[in-house]
């Protein structure tokens with residue numbers, strides 16, 4: 001077993017060699033997590049981090065890669081953390097920040113996971129990679145597979161993937177397969193293929209991918225001058241990202257780099273909210289949503305594979321889960337674009353819709369430091385904008401026409 005890290009089951013605690021190609025525990029079938037040996041978890045690592053560029057690989061000591069010469073990178077991570085005064089005013093809150101993950105190479109946080117996951121595919125000697133996706137995972141995997149020279153297959157729900165994301169997967173040369181069903185059904189098929197064929201699965205059930213995504217937590221801590229926020233608000237779909245970010249904060253805590261942990265808040269769309277329903281209604285058993293529906297197609301997911309990790313993250317952190325309507329999502333998208341100059345796709349806006357709702361419910365104190373994770377770029381889904389806004393006016397190419405138009409529309 002590697003000395004630096006290993007795989008462990010979150011259910012029965014079984015440990016596995018990190019070079020196993022394994023996505024679930026052989027013994028109990030539960031999810032796996034990457035853990036590091038105690039030696040690594042020392043505060044001195046922070047001084048090494050300070051010397052490196054602000055990218056995912058700044059945090060190499062807590063990333064599960066053995067051979068650094070094989071890293072497949074597009075410069076992912078290092079996204080900006082913007083303080084949003086005008087958005088804060090809207091919600092009567094003083095310390096609101098947004099982490100703009102749309103700045104990543106393919107326009108979403110998935111790139112953080114793919115740089116690690118695709119590097120791992122190379123380390124494990126795999127020649128083919130695959131995923132099911134609501135769009136961003138496929139765009140990201142297609143790009144990183146291209147850079148690594150790997151064959152890539154992506155399964156997407158037919159007609160339910162935003163146009164920009166589809167284009168990305170196509171241009172990067174992935175084999176794009178539309179499934180007549182939803183994301184959950186596509187994931188089931190691709191999981192089966194990867195269990196029986198030499199194809200490496202890069203959905204968030206793959207614990208290595210989540211390791212890359214946990215760097216969102218490290219970066220927030222770095223950007224807040226080695227402080228941790230009071231609350232972190234994350235849109236939840238397949239539930240990998242909120243779990244990964246929580247793991248990142250816990251690792252900072254274990255390394256003695258912070259004495260505080262944030263509350264994790266998961267936001268789901270009303271029509272695709274099995275985790276929020278489970279937590280809010282204190283159900284004994286999770287009820288998956290058979291026909292999930294939301295304008296935020298990225299999180300149109302009814303059976304999130306990482307639900308157990310996400311519920312744990314929310315409960316351990318004393319956080320909460322909330323739902324937002326499609327109207328609230330689209331209004332938050334407009335607000336961010338028009339008051340803060342930040343254009344996000346609807347799923348990303350769900351975090352801000354959640355912020356506004358929770359502020360209205362008085363569940364956030366005025367002085368608390370809150371970070372919303374804006375998960376994807378707005379250009380990914382142009383159709384949703386065209387549906388909401390009227391087309392710009394058209395005039396003849398002369399000054400008179402312009403003056404006339406301006407007097408009609410001052």
Ligand code: F0G
Pocket residue numbers: 108110132133134135136137138204235236237238239240241242298299345347348375376
């Ligand atoms: N926001 C965006 C923009 C996403 O693309 C996703 C997930 C999420 C939030 C939710 O993250 O699944 O970790 O809870 N998109 C996946 C995909 C499912 O296939 O691109 P999660």
